[in-house]
Amino acid sequence: MDEMNITSAQYFVFNGRNDGIKATIDGVEMSVPLDPANRHYAEILRQVEAGVLTIQEA
Amino acid sequence: MALSTIQNNSFADTAVHGFRNIVVNGGLIVSQRGDYTSATSYSGETYYLDRWKMWQASVSGTVQQTTVTINGVTKKAMKIVATSSATGFIGTRQKIELQNIPVGVNLVASCWVRSNNAYTRFRYNDFGGSDANSPVFTNDGNWEKVSFSIDSSSTTVNPSIGLITYDTGMVSVTSGDYIEFTDFQLEISSGSPTPFEHRPYGDELARCQRYFYQDSTSNHFLRSFNASSTGDWYEDYPLPVPMRATPTWTAQLGGDVSKVNAVSILGRTNKSGYVIFTVNSTGEGYCSLNTVTADAEL
Numbered sequence: 001m002d003e004m005n006i007t008s009a010q011y012f013v014f015n016g017r018n019d020g021i022k023a024t025i026d027g028v029e030m031s032v033p034l035d036p037a038n039r040h041y042a043e044i045l046r047q048v049e050a051g052v053l054t055i056q057e058a
Numbered sequence: 059m060a061l062s063t064i065q066n067n068s069f070a071d072t073a074v075h076g077f078r079n080i081v082v083n084g085g086l087i088v089s090q091r092g093d094y095t096s097a098t099s100y101s102g103e104t105y106y107l108d109r110w111k112m113w114q115a116s117v118s119g120t121v122q123q124t125t126v127t128i129n130g131v132t133k134k135a136m137k138i139v140a141t142s143s144a145t146g147f148i149g150t151r152q153k154i155e156l157q158n159i160p161v162g163v164n165l166v167a168s169c170w171v172r173s174n175n176a177y178t179r180f181r182y183n184d185f186g187g188s189d190a191n192s193p194v195f196t197n198d199g200n201w202e203k204v205s206f207s208i209d210s211s212s213t214t215v216n217p218s219i220g221l222i223t224y225d226t227g228m229v230s231v232t233s234g235d236y237i238e239f240t241d242f243q244l245e246i247s248s249g250s251p252t253p254f255e256h257r258p259y260g261d262e263l264a265r266c267q268r269y270f271y272q273d274s275t276s277n278h279f280l281r282s283f284n285a286s287s288t289g290d291w292y293e294d295y296p297l298p299v300p301m302r303a304t305p306t307w308t309a310q311l312g313g314d315v316s317k318v319n320a321v322s323i324l325g326r327t328n329k330s331g332y333v334i335f336t337v338n339s340t341g342e343g344y345c346s347l348n349t350v351t352a353d354a355e356l
Contacts, residue, residue, distance in 0.1 A: 020324045030306045031324045037303035
């Protein structure tokens with residue numbers, strides 16, 4: 001099982017565009033890039049698709 | 059060496075060449091995330107020693123970087139010990155980038171291992187689109203050199219290889235059961251494994267930093283400034299080696315700062331991140347960081 005415990009996720013905006021996601025994963029605040037090859041971003045997308053996580057707007 | 063002493067068999071495909079171990083940190087010498095020389099309680103699917111991910115179900119336990127002597131040679135190893143009893147499994151594995159697998163060749167995994175659980179063995183996932191176990195090892199508590207042949211044909215996603223107490227499903231694991239291993243190698247071979255390829259620490263560290271980087275410096279000085287207004291300031295944070303993908307960053311504001319009350323790092327590329335620190339008062343000040351991590355693991 002590869003699931004991470006993601007308790008918050010919010011877009012970070014730089015120069016008027018979404019530049020990443022500030023997320024709390026397994027109790028640690030992380031800056032997650034919008035790169036599908038990044039395992040944290042891939043898991044965020046998976047949990048959003050599964051309906052268990054919502055990414056808040058900046 | 060005189061050219062006349064270089065024999066043709068030195069160039070043959072059967073000769074033992076360098077750069078043959080596909081596994082990173084197979085000698086368990088790199089431990090960027092922390093000092094695990096004492097037994098440390100593990101969490102599932104978590105990295106401790108670089109590149110080795112815990113592989114467990116239903117069983118609590120510890121992970122430790124140990125020092126062992128095998129046939130008179132002292133080396134680092136990794137030991138996983140169950141501290142509860144359950145039907146489950148304990149183990150560890152390494153995920154490998156597909157681009158590092160020459161799909162279509164035969165591979166051989168090998169390592170030194172000792173265990174006291176009857177079901178300890180190699181197990182791989184996603185080679186040739188399937189998962190498989192090796193036969194069980196002797197598992198009598200003594201060191202043994204073991205190997206396992208793997209056909210890489212039709213591998214289409216990042217596969218993994220590791221050691222686990224497993225059968226066709228979960229098995230009985232008793233508190234005190236352990237797996238300890240070192241010299242883990244995965245190489246192209248249709249026959250027996252070659253001797254473990256020892257690599258210098260600096261070389262192995264750089265390979266690990268393709269996947270994870272940590273700077274544990276306290277109050278790592280970032281920069282000074284002279285702010286005419288409050289707000290966010292930005293500073294480049296280069297990585298020592300290009301990472302596998304754009305990493306996830308964590309950072310902590312150092313204790314030795316002036317007029318700064320928040321910090322974070324974001325990244326757009328696999329080569330650097332940018333630090334954002336919030337200046338809360340005008341005038342001259344400075345910013346430092348505590349532990350910084352960049353994670354591009356598989």
